[in-house]
Amino acid sequence: MNSTNVSTNKIKNNNNIPKNIQTIKTINPSTEEVLREYNLITKEEITDLARKSKKAYKEWRKDYKRRTGFLYAFANEFKKERERLAKVATLEMGKTIKEARSEIDKCAWAMEYFADNGGVFLHDEVINTDARKSIVTFEPLGVIASLMPWNFPYWQALRFAAPSLIAGNTIILKPSSVTMQCGLEIEKIFEKIGLPDFVFKTVIASGTEAEYLIDSEDVSAVTFTGSVPVGAKVAQHATSKLKKIVLELGGSDPFIVCEDADIEKASSGAVKGRFINCGQSCIASKRFIVVKNVANQFLEKFIEKTEKLKIGDPLSEETDIGPMVNQAAIENIDDMVKQSIKEGAELATGGQRIGKENGSKGFFYRPTILKNVTPRMGVAREETFGPVAPVIVAEDEQQALEIANDTKFGLGASVWTQNLNKAEKYSKLLQAGIVTVNNVVVSDPRVPFGGIKNSGFGRELSKHGMFEFVNIKSIRFYDQLIHQHYVE
Secondary structure: OOEEEEEHHHOOOOOOOOOOOEEEEEEOOOOOOEEEEEEOOOHHHHHHHHHHHHHHHHHHOOOHHHHHHHHHHHHHHHHHOHHHHHHHHHHHHOOOHHHHHHHHHHHHHHHHHHHHHHHHHHOOEEEOOOOOEEEEEEEEOOEEEEEOOOOOOOHHHHHHHHHHHHHOOEEEEEOOHHHHHHHHHHHHHHHHOOOOOOOEEEOOOOHHHHHHHHHOOOEEEEEEEOOHHHHHHHHHHHHHOOOEEEEEOOOOEEEEEOOOOOHHHHHHHHHHHHHHHHHOOOOOEEEEEEEHHHHHHHHHHHHHHHOOOOEOOOOOOOOOEOOOOOHHHHHHHHHHHHHHHHOOOEEEEOOOEOOHHHOOOOOOEOOEEEEOOOOOOHHHHOOOOOOEEEEEEEOOHHHHHHHHHOOOEEOEEEEEOOOHHHHHHHHHHOOOOEEEEOOOOOOOOOOOEOOEEOOEEOOEOHHHHHHOOEEEEEEEEOOOOOOOOOOO
């Protein structure tokens, strides 16, 4: 994590901070300078906040049209603040400014999409049964605790918030300690448009305080996006309290290049799919599985295009690759590269930190392609959360599919072929929650998003994501008692 939890017992009390208060520091990954220091919320404050959020929920759920108006207002204000909000994300976690702007745009789109369509999704369903009238209604659950990561700090918070708010839930967001300001900026925009108090609140919290939030009897459900180990702990904690949870965890998405693929398009897609957000994306392409008879051609173009990427200051319009999020992340990715080389992989390009040899600051790592990678190597088994692309050569397309499915993850996958009948067949054979043909995997408010296996369970986005956090209630109206029911 790009943050430090520090006890102010060890800091001079020169800011009117009580000595027993715990704090979080955020650090600019380009310069390694401290950006801000935040006080952690207390257990008592969490209890009070959850209680007030539950009270706000009782009013918020009543008026759908009012909720729609607030989502439209938020989208408009978010777009107005685009440049400032994008810069906050770039400074906190290092994504390039042009990628940060795109994230803002996508968030506004999602808010508008659910404001446009929420009423259709939530409309009562009428079902023909033996009763005079049978309907299915969709009612909000209550207060939802949202535990979100740092790599897309606005998008991952709001892609959950948009459908949940329109459904009538209230939300308490715990952002990553790396991108605390991004989480607070979301709350500020809601405050600016006049959202009722405690409908959406951001808390400054560590893992300990997050447990207090999950434990609160006023919190009805939990959504978590992050790593597999932490997700497992959050799920165990939430389910021990019998609370609904949705998990969006890691991925090791296969990028399958078939023998009839358009290599020019596939190689461009490989660069886009692997190096977005400096490779720090759960749905980034992470295993490049290429059929043998086009492997050399694909690899040559992939290397050529990767080496043209510009690395540097993420605030520059010209930069394609910014820094990794923190020191731990860059050390982990460098260790994975070195270990894969020991195991027999060959460095095709990249493979080193930038700037440390001359004492410059920042967590910059050169975009890297590894060849001669085998499916059993760690770089092909674990999630490579950084700018490293392992290329695996398969004998044929059948073996490519087998390699793609031989993983503990199951989030996304992409298939590159000019034969759409083949693409449809392969897409159904791939064990993943999302499959894209001739393009990279991206999330979209209109379609469900989520994985299987260790990539989590449940869905976000679309009506299916909305329904994760509603009570799907059946109601039946009878004229008289029916006597012939002999089973439950």
